Amino acid sequence: MTPCWSSDCDGYVPAVSEAERAECSTQRTKRYRLSVPEYERDEFDELAALRGPVGVHRKKPSPWTVWIAALVVIVLAGGLAYGTVVYLWRASGGKGLPPSGPVAAPTITQTRVVMPTDEPVVVSPSATASQTTSPTPTAEPIHYDVSISVLNGAGVSGLAARNLDALTAAGYSQVVAGNLTANKPDQNVVRYADPLYETTANDVAAQLGIDTVERGVTPDGAITVLLVTKNLG
Numbered sequence: 155m156t157p158c159w160s161s162d163c164d165g166y167v168p169a170v171s172e173a174e175r176a177e178c179s180t181q182r183t184k185r186y187r188l189s190v191p192e193y194e195r196d197e198f199d200e201l202a203a204l205r206g207p208v209g210v211h212r213k214k215p216s217p218w219t220v221w222i223a224a225l226v227v228i229v230l231a232g233g234l235a236y237g238t239v240v241y242l243w244r245a246s247g248g249k250g251l252p253p254s255g256p257v258a259a260p261t262i263t264q265t266r267v268v269m270p271t272d273e274p275v276v277v278s279p280s281a282t283a284s285q286t287t288s289p290t291p292t293a294e295p296i297h298y299d300v301s302i303s304v305l306n307g308a309g310v311s312g313l314a315a316r317n318l319d320a321l322t323a324a325g326y327s328q329v330v331a332g333n334l335t336a337n338k339p340d341q342n343v344v345r346y347a348d349p350l351y352e353t354t355a356n357d358v359a360a361q362l363g364i365d366t367v368e369r370g371v372t373p374d375g376a377i378t379v380l381l382v383t384k385n386l387g
Contacts, residue, residue, distance in 0.1 A: 297350075300377060303374040308383050332374065334382075344368075346369055
């Protein structure tokens with residue numbers, strides 16, 4: 155049997171003893187190293203040396219590296235959560251930074267709304283009716299400067315002049331006398347055309363003792379005294 159360390163050994167010849175078996179393994183290693191060509195050291199060898207061990211020969215990471223990585227993750231997660239809270243606070247109308255304590259809940263006030271009904275509303279009249287006082291009409295004042303004509307149709311000489319004197323004595327300033335020859339009334343009359351002079355016509359009739367006062371066409375002046383009988387002595 156050829157020993158495994160001889161030049162003819164292919165590495166598959168079993169050794170006789172344990173010592174020979176170990177020697178055979180050593181010889182195989184030497185033969186493998188001698189068969190691999192030697193190259194000069196280049197930049198790739200330098201990079202491999204800087205990278206460190208490969209595979210199972212890598213150095214175990216330090217426990218501090220794991221703790222530092224966990225701490226960095228916690229800090230980043232907390233900062234992201236706080237930034238989200240600040241964004242939501244400002245988006246909802248808040249100013250500045252959100253309060254650190256609990257936020258008071260808003261007070262909700264319930265308002266009862268009474269809906270209208272279809273039933274008609276009956277309004278009873280008041281027991282005491284309100285009394286509306288109508289305004290008292292104001293009487294027109296006596297116009298002493300109104301134009302007055304005294305017409306004599308009785309055929310009594312000087313009758314118109316005596317009535318003129320009586321009205322002048324009562325305060326009237328524009329009185330004239332004349333004769334009445336046509337359209338004579340049945341009795342003595344004081345006639346006025348404008349309702350404005352109704353009060354004045356009644357006063358003229360009272361001054362001359364004439365009972366009839368009427369509104370109508372006046373032949374001359376705003377107020378006309380038509381005499382068909384003797385009224386003054």
